Amino acid sequence: VTEKPWSGNLLAILLFSLITAGLMARVGTTGGDIRHPEIWSVKDVTQETGLSALVHIFEPTPSKFTDLMLVSKYWWAFMMDLHFIGLALLIGTVGILNLRVLGFEKRLTGASLHRLMPWAMAGFGINVLTGTLAFIGMPSYYAFDAAFWLKMLAVLLLGLNAAVFYLTDAFESVERLGPGQEAPRLAKVVAGSSLFLWFAVITLGRYIQSYADTIR
Numbered sequence: 001v002t003e004k005p006w007s008g009n010l011l012a013i014l015l016f017s018l019i020t021a022g023l024m025a026r027v028g029t030t031g032g033d034i035r036h037p038e039i040w041s042v043k044d045v046t047q048e049t050g051l052s053a054l055v056h057i058f059e060p061t062p063s064k065f066t067d068l069m070l071v072s073k074y075w076w077a078f079m080m081d082l083h084f085i086g087l088a089l090l091i092g093t094v095g096i097l098n099l100r101v102l103g104f105e106k107r108l109t110g111a112s113l114h115r116l117m118p119w120a121m122a123g124f125g126i127n128v129l130t131g132t133l134a135f136i137g138m139p140s141y142y143a144f145d146a147a148f149w150l151k152m153l154a155v156l157l158l159g160l161n162a163a164v165f166y167l168t169d170a171f172e173s174v175e176r177l178g179p180g181q182e183a184p185r186l187a188k189v190v191a192g193s194s195l196f197l198w199f200a201v202i203t204l205g206r207y208i209q210s211y212a213d214t215i216r
Helices: 009-035 038-045 050-058 062-069 073-101 110-114 117-137 139-143 146-167 170-175 185-206
Strands: none
Touching (some): 062 073, 062 117, 073 110, 073 117, 073 185, 117 139, 146 170, 146 185, 170 185
């Protein structure tokens, strides 16, 4: 019997889920600061001198991070390219496994496709990093965008979907899936919902620009 990957994929999924939840919480806090600019105007009135002024120079602030992300249009384009590369790695590997579970390309085994999951984790890591940097660079652009928050909701649901896959018998059944064999119903439900949510992530990402300033 194949053991459940408690120390491998499941641990990575839980870790990334916690990181994503933490980043979303921080995003919400930043959005509150953007919504209430009077907070910053009060802060700016205070004059700092001596050691306090020196510390302030090196202290990380939202405005400094934003300026850093927007330092060059080439850097921004490079970051967006990395984001799409990460998305291609992620959906390319997870997508083909989901399609096999749903009954396509039955000549492939579940175990051989599941061995590609480290590439999916690498792609997800790239997406989390570049997505966070993009939000830092243009916080007001994303904070009030309905499509952005719906996309984040879909990502969280995908984390729940992955947890269901690894914490139930779905994973073991997919690992034992041989050429020509059909996956059980639970595995198909997980695979189908995964494909639907990833399609939602891609679609909502495409419409982020169209739904700017829809939350006010």
